Amino acid sequence: MAKIAQSLTGVRQHQRSQSRRKLYGAIAAHIALIGLSIVFFLPFLWLLSTSLKPEWQIFTFPPVWIPDPITFEHYGTGINFIPFWSYLSNTVIYCFFAVLGTLISSSLAAYSLARINWPGRNILFAILVAVMIVPNQVTIIPQFLIFRTFGWIDTLLPLTVPAFFGAPFFIFLLRQFFMTIPKELSEAARMDGASEWNIFWEVIIPLSHPVLATVGLFTFLNAWNDFLGPLVYLNSQSNYTLSIGLQQFRGQYDSLWGPLMAVTTVMTLPVIVAFFFTQRLFIQGITLTGIKG
């Protein structure tokens, strides 16, 4: 008996030391995480702090961390220095049509690949996967020349129209999702005389809202953040999007850090807001795909 009791206390001690070790581990992890969070978050604070400081506090050393007084003057200056509203509306138009086009064309193609049994669909799928490894740089020159012969240079058309012709990566993503929807659902609808279009629109699409939202979100981000496309295709300032507008602004007025940080904040804010409303989609999308928005 005594022996058993002894060994029991031994086990308990072991357990206790284990849970204590776990506790120390958690505390250490917390400290490390807090420290690293500060490092990762500091650039955001610096951005915000600079954009809200009076001009003279920007150029003082050591710097003033908390603006005193807080002023929004740089936001006014920055927005009036550049044709901000025209940049913004071009960007919104680009995003809108990119999202619309990608959702329509990619989900149609994905439906064809996942839910219709036609000869050749496997070949098409293989081509779509293979195409993903072709770097942008290979295709951008001939694409530029195509759009040039169309007379589309210096318009938003080269940025928006291709979206209506399917994005291989998102077709792939949607196809994988559509495959998981039980076949019986389509079969039942077909029995009731539903056409392929009806099945697509009334059965598959309503069941796919989360994945469609993920695709829409990433397309929005890609368009909002796109730099190379607008840089190659847009020449006149009235057609610029925010991304090249900001780059131009920084090239011309190198030392206006206050207004520059204000415009940078304004450009960053929508994606951060979008992120907070759709965090779950983001995490889901990123683990599904491993891409950066």
Place this chain on the structure above:
Amino acid sequence: MATPALRFKRRGLSPQQRRDLRSGLLFAAPAILGLLIFVAYPVLASIYFSFTSYSILQPPFWTGWENYQTLLFDDPLFYTTLYNTFYIAIFTIPLSVIVAMGLAMLLNVKVRGQSIYRTIFYLPTIVPFVASSVLWLWIFNPQYGILNTLLWYIGIQGPGWISDPSWAKPSLIIMNLWGVGSWMVIYLAGLQDTPQELYEAAELDGATAWQKTIYLTLPFMSPYILFSVILMLIGIFQYFTQVFVMTNGGPADATRVYAMYLYQNAFTYFKMGYASAMAWLMFVMVVLLTFVIFRTSARRVYYGGQ
């Protein structure tokens, strides 16, 4: 109406199959057109252009292997940009794996507030590249930037960072590390997939945290690491926006990377043929490097259950 061959083919299909073929093609039509117009034709045209001299103003004329020969044997800038790209890759990729894995392992301790930390680490990756580039220019500002301020607090005179030729590339690497959040999320998903029983068994056998990391976590995570390394490599060959916004390739070509030089050839000097040859060389290099990475890592990567 149809040609004999087609009629023959048609006869082989049942009405249902014929309907499927028609609707399948119809649904996929935009994507098929897109593949032809925006991928297939450009790829073929780009191969052709790479063997020509083409300035847009005049039609392309055939020059054979001249573009490739000039690039490989007669253009020191080509090697400068290649060197810069590899320099950035060699430091960015391993450091990103280490930082992202470290963050993911810390988050995997299941501390309270995990989702807040995760959000903070992930946030930098959604900032538009142009915005983060302008912001980091200000962070790297030698006189008033935050980085040199922090160094000053601990008594160090900071360098000129992005404006100093010998510090420009390390500056870009530091900035890249700020954006490892998406890899962290992927690694975290992988860590949460590792079989917990094995860890418990190892604990009973008295394995230390270090041993568990080396003998359990890393093997289980190796497919994720391989995947991320390859995607990072592809990404770094396309590395462009940050350089364009922050330095335009300077100072003294220290940050002129491959994609930057390609862009300049195409859209600044209008050497479309030359730029196309660069694009194909890049593609070949990426494919070769991916192949080498796959080959050399084959024995070290563990795919569950083998």
